[in-house]
Amino acid sequence: MRTFFYTLGQGIRNLWRNKGYTLASIATIAACLFLFGLFYSVIYNIQHIVDNAQQDVSVTVFFKQGTTEDDIKKIQIAVKERPEVADVKYVSADEAWAEFSRENLGEYAEGFDENPLADSANLEIYLSDVSKQPELVSYLQGLDEVREVNYSEVAASTVSGANSLIGYASIAIIVILLVVAIFLISNTVATGIRNHEDEIRIMKYIGASDFFVRGPYVFEGLIIGLLGSVLPLAAIYELYKRAIVFIDTRFQILTQLLSFVSVHEIFKNLTPVLLFLGAGIGFLGSMLSVRKNLHV
């Protein structure tokens, strides 16, 4: 326990003694994690918008004359079992007419005594994976009872295209950020090695165990890493809140079309991810820098 506190104390003293190095390391990690957090927020929002759009893409199935409601309900159950299907809604002929007349006829609908859309009972199918729409459509067209399948190929391919674009873009951005972070951190770590080289050698000559040599630097790395993740978290939090308000007031057209994720929703995941990344980078960086010097 004494050793633990001595080690922790030495770690903090190291941080204070090498103020310049400490600040540079924190700034480096903070900059990388800030960019990471920024892209995370943007991608999370785009994903959110695409998910919303996906929910609106639906396939409507109409049935041949004489198909009973029971038959349709059976098909509804079968369709719902398929993995790409999120939800299936049964719309009866009366409901279909009611909706059509409400949307298109208004008061003129009074003139119809019978339902002109008697055979228009249908299923509205919502997909969980829009890219699978062609398979679903060909399955539906193969059913005997099906008269017509209505779907929008353009809407589906746009949404699924956007989806895969987001996937590729986020992979590319994460790879670039990782490479940049590793490059910057390896530089900072090299500076750290030069700062501590003499001290580590002396410790080894006196008979310090590897654990004892590593200890202070590991604490040092962890503290730098954690500070380096708290700063961007705070910055992104403020920035994100302001950005949403700004877009809300300046571009109201946008907000009618698109809904943004709340700052709390973003930070529910971003906080642990950034803290973990920061601590991990700090821990790894300090372990690497000390390891080189342990074999004296």
Place this chain on the structure above:
Amino acid sequence: MARKTKSIYAGPQDEKIVISMRDVSKTYSKEAPAVSHANLEVREGEFVFVTGETGSGKSTLMKMLIRELKPSSGEVYVLGYDLNRIRHGKIPQFRRNIGVVFQDFRLLRDRNVFDNVAFAQHIIQVPGRRDIQKNVLFALDLVGLNDKYRRRTNELSGGEQQRVAIARAIVNKPYLLIADEPTGNLDADTAWDVMQCFDRINREFGTTILIVTHDRGIVSRMGRRVIEMKKGEIISDTGSDADFSGGYDGYAEENYQDVDADYNDVYAGGDPYQYDEEDDGY
């Protein structure tokens, strides 16, 4: 304080042999061997100079003794440790029995005199702030610097800095003190003062001392055992110095017992030389 029962003193032949090198060679890649076929034996309580010109292999020899380098061939035993076979995890435990002093002092610039010496105590995890304070002041007193313990190291002269380094090397009470050109950066008078420090430590505590130096003036003036190296080979060895031959047995032991009495106060029940197996875990 039963030093003899300590396992590390089970030397290769004689329990009083501190250093034993047998047919030791060290070759760096493609070059002529830095050390070739060296045979050397140093007994407990001896004061030995290793001399020779630059490139004679004396520094390589010294680095093999603290296991900074491994020999290319031959056997090296120090304090009973077989340095060819010692596991990496055991090296710290081995080095805790040895104090090392360098030509360039290697003090920590950002700490004062006291903290530089206390640093060595923290590394071997001496428990208790008061014990550390006592030990550090005792070591500083030995080198004559206890009035300057609050100074920063860069305020000290070269000779004083080297004496701080010596205090750091002896504060953990090593059996063996090894110095690499300790007077190389000092003028003649200061060098002599520093040498007197080593002499006192050797005479008062029986600490075995091995000093690598090319300063022939000091070596001859000290009148101790001299091993001369040339082109990697040991070309002469004056043998055990006259001061210790004959009346050697028991001398070191008695003096350590005196000191141990002091150390017993300081360590209150714990044997300062006893490093438990637990230390291996690090």
